[in-house]
Amino acid sequence: MNRGDKFARIAALRPARRHVTESPAPCISETGTGGDRLAELLGARINRNNYGEHLSLLQWYATPEICSPDARSLSLLLPQSADLPASVNAAIDPRQWLFLDTETTGLAGGTGTYAFMIGIAWWEAGGLQVEQFFMRDLNEEHSVLLELAERIKLRPVLVTFNGKSFDWPLLETRYRMTRSFRDISPKLHLDLLHPARQIWRLRIGSVRLRDLEREVLGRDGRSLDWSRHDDIDSSLIPQMYFDYLRRGTAEPLVGIFRHNQMDLRGLAALAGKILALFDSGHGIANAPSAETHDAIDVLGLSRLMRKRGHSTRARELYETALRFGLPRSVERLAQRELAQLAKREMDYARAISLWDALREVPCRGKHKENGCPLAEDARRALEAAIDAAEQLAIYYEHRAKEPQRALDLIQAAIVELGEAHDSSRLPKDHTSRIQSRLLTRLLRLQRRCGATPLFRRSKARARAVDTTA
């Protein structure tokens, strides 16, 4: 029997069915292997060291320019720990920073994923020096890793975008697999994804680097010196590399080099922008006004401050953002969070004014007949109003010792919730949780006020409560 036949039947030898990628037609150059062709196309050179060879490309760009962080702003960027002052000292000189971005054979991580291109960048001679290492085949990895280790020793403050969860753990694994390197860790690692998310996700929705470039970096009146116009689709990168490995198809890789260069420049520009925002945040409370999109950025900043525990600074910024003027949905969020902050700092007057503002939901009764679910915004407004009622009730019950006012509020909230439930304005599973909370408070308040029970625990319908409407 034909053994080839036997192997042909084995499902395990067939690639997974859902793999649908169009690989470009093979075009092996006449001048030599794919690696040679690539070097030719890029103008890259061959690096040699103790562990072998690899391809390396050096480019210098005038922008983004070096930034000059101050200690206060920097401390907002660094991880919070007892060692913060020491970290700030280590990071204060931006010429010690090393930007890093890798291109890999997949997102699976683990030991079967390779970082076939490692791009690094640093500020030098008034501009950004970019160096890219490339493995022409998988056995060139060792020499690439040696170069990287040496660069990190020189500039031990690593700056990445999502590097803490992806790029660096992958590189650590690659180092471990070589069994030759020890202590290659940088002194500090700044991952800009987290602050970027906290500041800009509200306004932009996503936090992909190219979206940030477009919406944040490119908006200052200065446009970026590079364009993502015909940037490659990064999900195709692994397959492009595999095709190159198997067939020597070098042309698409030029696009990967370009993509990586733009990522590194974007990263450097982002670092500058974040620090500038922190800097300006210090003085912003006095600014008279700003465009709306800046106001949302200020809000993002205030949330970051709040998360870092700088409540006073955060409150200042929240107030500023509100003063600048925010779109309704975002304004509500700001009001809710500021109210919580104010409450925690015992500034009840401010908290109450915010909660009262949230209670003013336009046209509440108008949609009673309409059975269709309302737009997202109206839903959120209603939720916020009910939540504000609850917060006010908590205040009146426990702080102001005015249980009757609390009771009124809770009853109103239950009515609103019931209406929302009936007209399907809020999803059912959601309302039941809120409902049980409100009912618990209601019963307790009723006992304290000595009021006659108006509700049975199992019903949420507010038939007898016209008095509060």
Add this chain to the structure above:
Amino acid sequence: MAQEFLKRNLQTIVFANSRLYTEVLMTYLQQANPVPPGRLPAVRGYRGGYLPGERREIEHGLREGRIRGVVSTNALELGIDIGSLDATVMAGYAGTIASTWQRAGRAGRRSGSSCAVLVASSAPLDQFIVQHPDYFFGRSPEHAFVQPDNLEILVNHLKCAAFELPIATDETFGSVDVPDLCNRLTEAGFLHRTGEHWHWTQEAYPADAVSLRSVTSDNFVIVNITEEAEVIGEVDFSSALTTVHPKAIYLHQGQQFHVEALNFEERKAYVKRVDVDYYTDAIRYTQVRVLESAASDRIDARGADAQAARSHGDVLVRSQVIGFKKIKFFTNENVGDGKLELPENEMHTTAFWLTLERPLVESLPFSVSDRQSGMFGLLHALESIATLLLMCDGRDLGTAIGERPPSPGSAIEWEEAASPEAIAALAEKEFFEPNLYLYDAYPGGIGFSEPLYRAHHILLAKTRELIAACPCENGCPSCVGPVGERGERAKEAALFILSRLGV
């Protein structure tokens, strides 16, 4: 039996040996224990095809005591914490001693007594166990059967190994030719050779695509399209054609769904909720073809050649679901049937087979159709004893009878049939020199064939014991199969053939 326990509010688990049976039993028990509408049923079902969320909910409910009864496949046999119940009822022998003790062990509270009951089905093995309880209580549980060289499984292992660490050209892995396999994987685009190593060159993590419960990992997804499309469960590839063929009644948590359409390429089955009084059972037609015989020998009958042979080797098993029966709940009447046109399922595996040569067959003092009955009856009994000897599950083996090809591996034509009737007619065909196959029911084979080949004496002897000792007159499900299916002289003929084979 379970109903008796449930009536007395004893938390009970019922084990059934097939998914279909689980659903049927659950339907019966749910009907016997009605609850007010809107409440969850008192008796729940549990099996692998349910979605994880549902399964977690049931496990939780059992631990807390909220769920009083559950009907399950072996999915709840071990590994999942469901607390301790009051009673276990096993509908049919689990197939191995180990499984039976495991299931029994689900019952047992710290204080008070508990109870485990085995209800034997008409299957020969069940009857054997019940008639020879010392076999069960006296023996220690079976050893695990491992076949490390099954090529399907091995190649998947190799892929995962390459991901973990590049494979060197001088490395070994089991008894196979590693460089050869690695080269094939390279051709298929999984690996890439650099210097002295093969590296993994795919984006995906290979272990994600390897199923722990089946040899190949293609699953069918079941989509409920009664209202908005939602996935309600999944079924493995090999069971899909028998459980979710078009017009099948798919049972899920006692709820009936009618399969509206089956998209084979996309691996999706579309179902709609219905309320009917029957369920369906698929009719499958199987053909086996020898690809390569690994070893063959004459069978010796008391010093003389029996004009029969035993062999084992590689075979190709082709099965096709040709139709289905509609079976009414509770009465088990056949209330209709349907024809189906579905793709064939081809599987390359290993088998053990007996060849009855022409002189032997012609010398049997029976009519042609009785000879056939005898052969089928013999195979039925052989299968049961084989599972006993191999200590495997009944579903791990498949049986078929085929005409012996002129020479092994020669290009014999599959008997193409235009219609299900023609295929069914083929099943009645007269055999002149039949091969009685016992094949491994998993692609690549899992190592049952060679042991059966080596132990053929015991296999035949115990089969004789089973049939001879059976108290029925002309055959029954417990030995050669029901008289209705086999014919009246099946038992007699089977015993005669065995005597010719020297036992």
